[in-house]
Amino acid sequence: MVDTSVLDRIGNTPLLELRRLVPQGSARVLMKLEGSNPTGSMKDRMALAMVAGGERAGRLPPGGRVVEYTGGSTGVSLALVCAARGYPLSIVTSDAFSLEKRRHMAALGAELTIVPSDSGGMDAALTRAMVAAAGKITERTGAFWTDQLKNTDQLAAYHAMADEIWAGTGGRIDAFVQATGTAASVRGVGEGLRRHKPDIRIVAVEPAESAVLSGGPSGVHKIEGVGAGFVVPLWHDGIADEIVPVSTDDAMAMARRLARSEALFAGTSTGANLVAALALAQRLGPEATVVTVACDSGMKYLSTALYGAQAGAA
Numbered sequence: 001m002v003d004t005s006v007l008d009r010i011g012n013t014p015l016l017e018l019r020r021l022v023p024q025g026s027a028r029v030l031m032k033l034e035g036s037n038p039t040g041s042m043k044d045r046m047a048l049a050m051v052a053g054g055e056r057a058g059r060l061p062p063g064g065r066v067v068e069y070t071g072g073s074t075g076v077s078l079a080l081v082c083a084a085r086g087y088p089l090s091i092v093t094s095d096a097f098s099l100e101k102r103r104h105m106a107a108l109g110a111e112l113t114i115v116p117s118d119s120g121g122m123d124a125a126l127t128r129a130m131v132a133a134a135g136k137i138t139e140r141t142g143a144f145w146t147d148q149l150k151n152t153d154q155l156a157a158y159h160a161m162a163d164e165i166w167a168g169t170g171g172r173i174d175a176f177v178q179a180t181g182t183a184a185s186v187r188g189v190g191e192g193l194r195r196h197k198p199d200i201r202i203v204a205v206e207p208a209e210s211a212v213l214s215g216g217p218s219g220v221h222k223i224e225g226v227g228a229g230f231v232v233p234l235w236h237d238g239i240a241d242e243i244v245p246v247s248t249d250d251a252m253a254m255a256r257r258l259a260r261s262e263a264l265f266a267g268t269s270t271g272a273n274l275v276a277a278l279a280l281a282q283r284l285g286p287e288a289t290v291v292t293v294a295c296d297s298g299m300k301y302l303s304t305a306l307y308g309a310q311a312g313a314a
Contacts, residue, residue, distance in 0.1 A: 007084050010037055010044045011160060015168040015291070020261040021274070027174070027281035027288035031274075032165060035266060039076045039104065040297030043225075045161060046154035046184060047077035050146040051085060053153030065090060065143035069130035071122065071181070071225045072101030073296055074148055079108035090143060092133040096122050097224050099303045113137065121220035123210065124229025148182050150233045155188040162192020165291055174284060175201035177244075177277040177292040179269040180213065181226040183235040185293070190239055201241050205276045208245035222248045222305070223268045225295065244276040251275060252306050255298070265298035268306055 003009060013036040018029045034042035054060030066082050068074060069092040082089040089110045093102060096117035106112060115129050131149065138145040148154065165173065176193055178186040183204075190202040206213050207221035210229050218229040223246075248268065255271030258264050270293070277292040284290065301307050 005084055006038050007048055007081065010048055011157075012164060013037060013042075015165070016264070018262055021257060022278065022281060025282070025286055026278070027284040027286060027290045029274075029277055029281050030169065030289065030291045031264065031270075031294045032161070032168075032291065033264070033294050035294055035297035037077075039073075039080050040299060041073040041077055042161075042185065042293060042295050043073040043077040044080065045157035046148070047074060047081045047146075049154045049157035050148065050151050051078070051081045051087070053151070054144045054146065060087070060144040063087065065141050067092075067134050067138050067141070067143040067145045068148060069093070069127075069134040070148070072097040072105075073225050073300070075110060076101055076104045076108070076300075078146065079105045079110040082110070083108045090134075090137050090141070092130045092137065094126055094130060096120050096126060096222075098301050100300045101224075104300075118220065121222055122224070122227060122229070123220045124218045127228045127230070148184070149228070151184075152234070154182075154184045155191070158185050158188025159192040159195075161185075162189045162196075165189070166193060166196045169289060169291065171196065172289050173197070173200065173291050174288040175203060175280055175290045177203040177205060177273055177280060177290060179205040179223070179226040179272050179293075179295065180235070181228060181232075181269075183232050183239065187234055187236075187239045201280075202239065203242045203244055203276055203280060204240035205244050205246055205272050207272070208247040208250075211243075211245040214243045214245055216245070223251050223272055224301075224304075225267075226269050226272070244279070246272040246275045255306060258294075259298060264294060266294045267296045267298055267301050270294045270296070 037044040207227035209221040251272035
């Protein structure tokens with residue numbers, strides 16, 4: 001079989017059962033390996049869905065400009081889709097996010113606007129500043145703003161991911177665990193899985209330093225791609241049965257353990273997912289199955305504290 005576009009390689013990613021990190025007596029833990037997507041991120045799914053939605057609605061004409069604010073992975077994914085479809089792309093991002101992501105976006109042709117962060121951390125003020133900058137570019141250029149915080153077209157991409165998980169497990173799944181940024185992935189996959197199994201347990205994960213969905217104060221964290229610092233528009237109270245706060249330090253430590261114990265190389269949000277999934281697996285016991293997500297490839301974080309010199313010395 002020969003594909004006609006790199007976009008044909010989005011989705012249908014593998015499921016892998018963890019062996020060494022899961023304590024005896026726990027539920028089976030499976031990871032959806034989203035690093036297998038073309039840019040090494042699950043965001044390829046939603047980027048394609050948002051662009052396709054703009055095309056269907058007539059809001060994105062041939063050759064029209066696309067705009068988005070992003071912590072990086074969405075921007076890389078949009079850069080891939082726009083390069084493949086022939087759209088110029090303006091991305092608003094920040095120095096809070098990895099250099100690899102920014103260089104990847106630029107390599108695929110995106111024009112970058114960098115909003116400076118407060119000491120390299122992610123918080124509500126940074127999110128709002130990037131959103132405002134994206135809005136100004138849209139007003140100036142008349143571009144199509146994918147507006148990931150509000151765009152419901154992306155939910156269909158995650159419904160499809162849910163169907164992949166259901167098929168891959170043969171329907172043997174008791175819980176799904178996913179870190180929350182825009183809330184699109186945990187909401188979309190949760191909705192899709194509940195169509196198959198209404199009583200499945202859905203667990204959302206957020207940064208402990210900014211646990212706003214759990215009712216805590218907004219704060220600064222360094223788990224890229226999650227934790228906007230405020231309750232995002234796509235979130236509603238019925239999405240998750242449980243919300244688990246995980247600290248940046250615990251998420252990074254778990255991502256490093258995952259690489260060394262299971263040879264799975266992923267980012268900090270994946271580490272956060274696994275902290276929550278392993279705790280849930282211990283509660284559910286050996287007859288259950290928990291599925292979580294390896295959101296992206298660790299290649300995106302080689303210059304950061306996760307895998308940089310200080311991590312190598314740990």
